[in-house]
Amino acid sequence: MLEYLTSLNDHNLPYPDTIHPIAVHFVIAMVLFAFFCDVVGYFTGKTHLFEVSWWNMCVATISIFVAIILGQFEAGLATPYDLAKPVLNIHTLIGWSLSGIIAAITAWRYVIRSRNPQKLSIYYLGAGLLLILVVGVQVYLGDELVWVYGLHTVPVVEALKEGTLR
Structure with a gap:
């Protein structure tokens, strides 16, 4: 069993495939759904949706740290090659920034909820x-890392190991 934890597979990972995208998609869904609930609740007067949004933001705030x-x-x-490094660096910077932004917006939402849970500011x-x-920009950069630069894909990992890709 220990050999599975210490050796890297064809994706250059110690487990079958990447887990980061799963965690990230969970955060993306929570944030998007929270915003959707806020907008629908604001314009229709269905203020019970504000509670749904609040809990989605709470879970997203915790989940983004797991994703990061x-x-x-x-x-x-990943051992990114030179062409992929700038995109990975920007993606990393925005990811860490998003953790702070989401936490700040959730804290703001807590204050709004504490004052009047039936009302939301424009x-x-x-x-x-x-x-x-x-979040949309971050999704684009993440997609670019996988679909354009092929990080953790078998052909790119093999090319890096062979030295044909720098």
Whole structure:
């Protein structure tokens, strides 16, 4: 059993495939759904959706740190080549920034919820929209790392091991 934990497979990982995307997609879904609930609740007056949004943001705030830790671990094993490094660096920077942004927006939401759980500020919705845009950029960069640069894909890992890719 120990040999499975200490050796890397064809994806350059100690486990069958990447876990970071799974954790990240969970965070993305929570943030998007929270914003959707806020917008629908704001414009329809169905304020019970604000509670759904609140709990989604709480879970997203915790989950993003799990996603980042997994991402850092897998990025460390990726051995990115020169062309992929700038994209990976920006993706990493935005990921860490998003952890702070999501935590700050969740804290803001806590204050709003404490004062009046039936009301939501238009400024908060604006911040939510900006969050969605930053998440969209982050998703684009993550997709680029996999689909354009092929990090943790078998052909790229083999090319790196053979030295044909720098």
